[in-house]
Amino acid sequence: MNTEVFITCAVTGVGATTERSELVPVTPPQIADAAVEAAQAGAAVVHIHVRDPETGGPSRDPVLFREVVERVRSTNVDVVLNLTAGMGGDxxxxxxxxxxxxxxxxxxMAGATERLAHVAELRPEICTLDCGTMxxxxxxYVMTNTPSMLREMARQVQALGVRPEIEIFDTGNLVFAKQLVAEGLVDEPVLVQLCMGIPYGAPDDPTTLLALVQQMPPAWVFSAFAIGRMQLPYVALAALVGGNVRxxxxxxxxxxxxxxxxxxxxxxxxxxxxxAMNARVLGPAEVRERLRLTKA
Structure with a gap:
Protein backbone atom coordinates (compact mmCIF):
# COMPACT_ATOMS: atom_id res chain seq x y z
CA MET A 1 0.00 0.00 0.00
CA ASN A 2 1.09 3.55 -0.72
CA THR A 3 0.90 5.54 2.51
CA GLU A 4 2.00 8.86 0.98
CA VAL A 5 -0.40 9.64 -1.84
CA PHE A 6 -0.88 12.60 -4.14
CA ILE A 7 -4.22 13.46 -5.68
CA THR A 8 -4.68 14.63 -9.26
CA CYS A 9 -7.93 16.37 -10.13
CA ALA A 10 -9.02 16.22 -13.79
CA VAL A 11 -11.29 19.23 -13.73
CA THR A 12 -13.24 19.17 -17.00
CA GLY A 13 -12.14 16.88 -19.87
CA VAL A 14 -13.81 17.30 -23.25
CA GLY A 15 -16.63 14.76 -23.15
CA ALA A 16 -20.37 15.35 -23.22
CA THR A 17 -20.52 15.65 -19.42
CA THR A 18 -21.63 19.26 -19.83
CA GLU A 19 -24.95 17.90 -21.10
CA ARG A 20 -25.46 15.97 -17.86
CA SER A 21 -24.17 18.40 -15.25
CA GLU A 22 -24.19 22.17 -15.11
CA LEU A 23 -21.29 21.96 -12.63
CA VAL A 24 -18.74 20.92 -15.28
CA PRO A 25 -16.57 23.99 -16.00
CA VAL A 26 -16.55 25.23 -19.59
CA THR A 27 -15.06 28.72 -19.90
CA PRO A 28 -11.45 29.57 -19.00
CA PRO A 29 -12.50 31.45 -15.83
CA GLN A 30 -14.65 28.48 -14.76
CA ILE A 31 -11.87 25.97 -15.47
CA ALA A 32 -9.29 28.07 -13.60
CA ASP A 33 -11.65 28.49 -10.64
CA ALA A 34 -12.26 24.74 -10.61
CA ALA A 35 -8.52 24.08 -10.58
CA VAL A 36 -8.04 26.43 -7.64
CA GLU A 37 -11.00 24.87 -5.82
CA ALA A 38 -9.50 21.40 -6.31
CA ALA A 39 -6.11 22.54 -5.03
CA GLN A 40 -7.64 24.12 -1.95
CA ALA A 41 -9.50 20.87 -1.28
CA GLY A 42 -6.28 18.85 -1.32
CA ALA A 43 -5.28 18.10 -4.93
CA ALA A 44 -1.56 18.52 -5.51
CA VAL A 45 -1.96 18.27 -9.30
CA VAL A 46 -4.65 19.60 -11.62
CA HIS A 47 -5.10 18.07 -15.06
CA ILE A 48 -6.44 20.64 -17.50
CA HIS A 49 -8.32 20.46 -20.79
CA VAL A 50 -10.05 23.43 -22.38
CA ARG A 51 -13.42 23.65 -24.09
CA ASP A 52 -14.96 25.91 -26.69
CA PRO A 53 -16.59 28.55 -24.48
CA GLU A 54 -19.55 28.85 -26.85
CA THR A 55 -20.38 25.18 -27.41
CA GLY A 56 -18.69 23.38 -24.53
CA GLY A 57 -17.10 21.04 -27.06
CA PRO A 58 -13.46 19.97 -27.34
CA SER A 59 -10.76 22.54 -28.05
CA ARG A 60 -6.98 22.73 -28.15
CA ASP A 61 -6.79 26.49 -28.72
CA PRO A 62 -3.56 27.76 -27.11
CA VAL A 63 -5.29 31.06 -26.31
CA LEU A 64 -7.77 29.25 -24.06
CA PHE A 65 -5.00 27.28 -22.36
CA ARG A 66 -3.07 30.50 -21.82
CA GLU A 67 -6.00 32.18 -20.09
CA VAL A 68 -6.59 29.22 -17.79
CA VAL A 69 -2.93 28.87 -16.85
CA GLU A 70 -2.42 32.59 -16.30
CA ARG A 71 -5.48 32.75 -14.08
CA VAL A 72 -4.31 29.82 -11.95
CA ARG A 73 -0.77 31.17 -11.69
CA SER A 74 -2.03 34.61 -10.70
CA THR A 75 -3.55 33.23 -7.50
CA ASN A 76 -1.62 32.47 -4.33
CA VAL A 77 -2.73 28.84 -4.50
CA ASP A 78 0.12 26.42 -5.15
CA VAL A 79 -0.66 23.50 -7.45
CA VAL A 80 1.20 21.43 -10.05
CA LEU A 81 -0.13 22.07 -13.56
CA ASN A 82 -0.69 19.09 -15.85
CA LEU A 83 -1.89 20.10 -19.33
CA THR A 84 -3.37 17.60 -21.74
CA ALA A 85 -1.53 16.95 -24.98
CA GLY A 86 -4.05 14.37 -26.10
CA MET A 87 -5.99 16.59 -28.47
CA GLY A 88 -5.22 16.45 -32.18
CA GLY A 89 -5.35 12.66 -32.49
CA ASP A 90 -9.07 12.33 -33.14
CA MET A 109 -5.64 15.32 -36.69
CA ALA A 110 -2.62 17.53 -36.07
CA GLY A 111 1.15 17.16 -36.16
CA ALA A 112 3.30 16.72 -33.09
CA THR A 113 4.46 20.34 -32.91
CA GLU A 114 0.91 21.66 -33.24
CA ARG A 115 -0.38 19.26 -30.60
CA LEU A 116 2.26 20.57 -28.21
CA ALA A 117 2.01 24.28 -29.06
CA HIS A 118 0.37 25.22 -25.74
CA VAL A 119 2.89 23.12 -23.80
CA ALA A 120 5.82 24.81 -25.54
CA GLU A 121 4.38 28.24 -24.78
CA LEU A 122 3.22 27.73 -21.19
CA ARG A 123 5.77 25.19 -19.90
CA PRO A 124 3.64 23.37 -17.32
CA GLU A 125 5.38 20.99 -14.95
CA ILE A 126 3.57 18.01 -16.55
CA CYS A 127 1.79 17.23 -19.81
CA THR A 128 0.11 14.02 -20.88
CA LEU A 129 1.27 11.54 -23.51
CA ASP A 130 -1.49 9.13 -24.57
CA CYS A 131 0.61 6.06 -25.23
CA GLY A 132 -1.43 4.23 -27.85
CA THR A 133 -4.26 4.02 -30.37
CA MET A 134 -7.62 2.55 -29.40
CA TYR A 141 -14.07 7.17 -33.60
CA VAL A 142 -10.45 6.09 -33.13
CA MET A 143 -8.08 7.75 -30.66
CA THR A 144 -4.98 7.86 -32.84
CA ASN A 145 -1.41 7.96 -31.53
CA THR A 146 1.06 6.15 -33.79
CA PRO A 147 4.52 5.04 -32.64
CA SER A 148 6.22 7.68 -34.79
CA MET A 149 3.91 10.41 -33.45
CA LEU A 150 4.53 9.36 -29.85
CA ARG A 151 8.29 9.23 -30.32
CA GLU A 152 8.32 12.74 -31.77
CA MET A 153 6.04 14.12 -29.07
CA ALA A 154 8.20 12.49 -26.40
CA ARG A 155 11.32 14.08 -27.95
CA GLN A 156 9.75 17.52 -27.94
CA VAL A 157 8.40 17.22 -24.39
CA GLN A 158 11.82 16.07 -23.19
CA ALA A 159 13.51 19.03 -24.91
CA LEU A 160 11.05 21.41 -23.24
CA GLY A 161 11.95 20.10 -19.80
CA VAL A 162 8.36 19.06 -19.09
CA ARG A 163 7.59 15.77 -17.32
CA PRO A 164 5.35 13.55 -19.49
CA GLU A 165 2.57 11.70 -17.74
CA ILE A 166 2.21 8.54 -19.81
CA GLU A 167 -1.45 7.61 -20.16
CA ILE A 168 -1.94 3.84 -20.24
CA PHE A 169 -5.29 2.58 -21.54
CA ASP A 170 -4.34 -1.07 -22.08
CA THR A 171 -1.46 -3.51 -21.71
CA GLY A 172 0.11 -2.79 -25.10
CA ASN A 173 0.40 0.88 -24.17
CA LEU A 174 2.58 -0.15 -21.25
CA VAL A 175 4.83 -2.18 -23.54
CA PHE A 176 5.37 0.87 -25.74
CA ALA A 177 5.96 3.10 -22.71
CA LYS A 178 8.81 0.80 -21.71
CA GLN A 179 10.16 1.11 -25.25
CA LEU A 180 10.15 4.92 -25.05
CA VAL A 181 12.08 4.73 -21.79
CA ALA A 182 14.55 2.21 -23.26
CA GLU A 183 15.16 4.56 -26.20
CA GLY A 184 15.96 7.42 -23.82
CA LEU A 185 12.90 9.46 -24.82
CA VAL A 186 11.41 9.59 -21.31
CA ASP A 187 13.52 10.59 -18.33
CA GLU A 188 13.40 9.20 -14.82
CA PRO A 189 11.34 9.24 -12.73
CA VAL A 190 8.79 7.82 -15.14
CA LEU A 191 5.26 9.02 -14.41
CA VAL A 192 2.29 6.88 -15.46
CA GLN A 193 -1.48 7.22 -15.29
CA LEU A 194 -3.46 3.96 -15.50
CA CYS A 195 -6.79 4.80 -17.17
CA MET A 196 -9.24 2.04 -16.30
CA GLY A 197 -12.75 1.18 -17.41
CA ILE A 198 -12.77 3.30 -20.57
CA PRO A 199 -14.42 1.46 -23.48
CA TYR A 200 -12.66 -0.34 -25.12
CA GLY A 201 -9.49 -0.34 -23.09
CA ALA A 202 -8.50 -2.08 -19.89
CA PRO A 203 -11.51 -2.94 -17.70
CA ASP A 204 -11.62 -1.58 -14.17
CA ASP A 205 -11.61 -4.89 -12.32
CA PRO A 206 -8.88 -5.39 -9.68
CA THR A 207 -7.29 -8.30 -11.56
CA THR A 208 -6.57 -6.18 -14.63
CA LEU A 209 -5.28 -3.31 -12.52
CA LEU A 210 -2.89 -5.64 -10.69
CA ALA A 211 -1.71 -7.12 -13.98
CA LEU A 212 -0.71 -3.64 -15.17
CA VAL A 213 0.89 -2.68 -11.86
CA GLN A 214 2.94 -5.88 -11.77
CA GLN A 215 4.34 -5.16 -15.24
CA MET A 216 5.68 -1.74 -14.25
CA PRO A 217 9.24 -1.27 -13.03
CA PRO A 218 9.20 -0.61 -9.26
CA ALA A 219 10.82 2.82 -9.64
CA TRP A 220 8.02 4.18 -11.80
CA VAL A 221 5.52 6.52 -10.14
CA PHE A 222 1.93 5.78 -11.07
CA SER A 223 -1.63 6.83 -10.45
CA ALA A 224 -4.78 4.94 -11.35
CA PHE A 225 -8.37 5.96 -11.86
CA ALA A 226 -11.65 4.62 -13.18
CA ILE A 227 -14.63 6.44 -14.63
CA GLY A 228 -18.21 6.85 -13.46
CA ARG A 229 -19.36 5.11 -10.31
CA MET A 230 -15.99 3.38 -9.91
CA GLN A 231 -14.05 6.63 -9.53
CA LEU A 232 -14.28 6.87 -5.75
CA PRO A 233 -13.77 3.14 -5.05
CA TYR A 234 -10.61 3.45 -7.13
CA VAL A 235 -9.23 6.00 -4.68
CA ALA A 236 -8.88 3.19 -2.15
CA LEU A 237 -7.90 0.57 -4.73
CA ALA A 238 -5.16 2.68 -6.32
CA ALA A 239 -3.57 3.40 -2.95
CA LEU A 240 -3.82 -0.26 -1.92
CA VAL A 241 -1.86 -1.41 -4.98
CA GLY A 242 0.84 1.19 -4.39
CA GLY A 243 -0.33 4.09 -6.52
CA ASN A 244 -1.61 7.63 -6.38
CA VAL A 245 -5.14 8.72 -7.25
CA ARG A 246 -7.14 10.82 -9.67
CA ALA A 276 -9.36 6.83 6.79
CA MET A 277 -6.81 4.36 5.38
CA ASN A 278 -4.05 6.09 7.39
CA ALA A 279 -2.45 7.45 4.24
CA ARG A 280 -0.96 10.94 4.17
CA VAL A 281 -2.00 13.22 1.32
CA LEU A 282 0.97 14.96 -0.27
CA GLY A 283 1.07 18.62 -1.20
CA PRO A 284 2.40 20.15 -4.43
CA ALA A 285 5.88 20.91 -3.07
CA GLU A 286 6.33 17.27 -2.07
CA VAL A 287 5.13 16.11 -5.49
CA ARG A 288 7.62 18.39 -7.21
CA GLU A 289 10.41 16.93 -5.10
CA ARG A 290 9.30 13.35 -5.78
CA LEU A 291 8.94 13.88 -9.53
CA ARG A 292 11.90 16.27 -9.88
CA LEU A 293 9.74 19.05 -11.24
CA THR A 294 10.63 22.71 -11.56
CA LYS A 295 7.83 24.99 -10.42
CA ALA A 296 6.36 26.84 -13.37
Missing part, protein backbone atom coordinates in the same frame (compact mmCIF):
# COMPACT_ATOMS: atom_id res chain seq x y z
CA UNK A 91 -10.04 10.28 -36.19
CA UNK A 92 -13.65 9.57 -37.15
CA UNK A 93 -13.85 7.19 -40.09
CA UNK A 94 -16.45 7.70 -42.79
CA UNK A 95 -18.46 4.56 -42.04
CA UNK A 96 -18.29 0.80 -42.27
CA UNK A 97 -18.66 0.70 -46.07
CA UNK A 98 -16.63 3.81 -46.90
CA UNK A 99 -14.15 4.50 -44.10
CA UNK A 100 -12.21 6.98 -46.23
CA UNK A 101 -12.25 9.90 -46.43
CA UNK A 102 -12.68 10.48 -42.70
CA UNK A 103 -15.76 12.20 -41.37
CA UNK A 104 -14.82 15.86 -40.89
CA UNK A 105 -17.26 16.10 -37.99
CA UNK A 106 -15.21 15.04 -35.00
CA UNK A 107 -11.94 14.45 -36.87
CA UNK A 108 -9.06 16.58 -35.63
CA UNK A 135 -11.28 2.19 -30.28
CA UNK A 136 -12.52 4.83 -27.87
CA UNK A 137 -16.20 4.17 -27.07
CA UNK A 138 -18.69 3.57 -29.89
CA UNK A 139 -19.15 4.40 -33.56
CA UNK A 140 -16.27 5.11 -35.93
CA UNK A 247 -10.64 12.19 -9.32
CA UNK A 248 -12.56 14.99 -11.03
CA UNK A 249 -15.43 15.90 -13.29
CA UNK A 250 -13.60 14.76 -16.42
CA UNK A 251 -14.32 11.18 -15.40
CA UNK A 252 -17.34 11.29 -13.07
CA UNK A 253 -20.04 13.86 -12.29
CA UNK A 254 -21.55 12.23 -9.18
CA UNK A 255 -20.57 12.43 -5.53
CA UNK A 256 -23.15 9.81 -4.61
CA UNK A 257 -26.47 8.61 -5.97
CA UNK A 258 -28.55 11.64 -6.90
CA UNK A 259 -25.93 14.19 -5.80
CA UNK A 260 -23.97 15.99 -8.49
CA UNK A 261 -20.39 16.78 -7.56
CA UNK A 262 -18.02 19.67 -7.93
CA UNK A 263 -14.32 19.04 -8.34
CA UNK A 264 -13.76 20.24 -4.80
CA UNK A 265 -16.29 17.77 -3.43
CA UNK A 266 -14.62 14.86 -5.21
CA UNK A 267 -11.18 15.85 -3.93
CA UNK A 268 -12.50 16.25 -0.39
CA UNK A 269 -14.05 12.78 -0.57
CA UNK A 270 -10.76 11.35 -1.85
CA UNK A 271 -8.91 12.97 1.07
CA UNK A 272 -11.43 11.47 3.49
CA UNK A 273 -11.00 7.99 2.01
CA UNK A 274 -7.20 8.16 2.06
CA UNK A 275 -6.96 9.54 5.57
Missing amino acids: LVLGGVESPLPPNPEGTD NFAEGD VGLEDNIWLERGVKATNGMLVERAVTILE
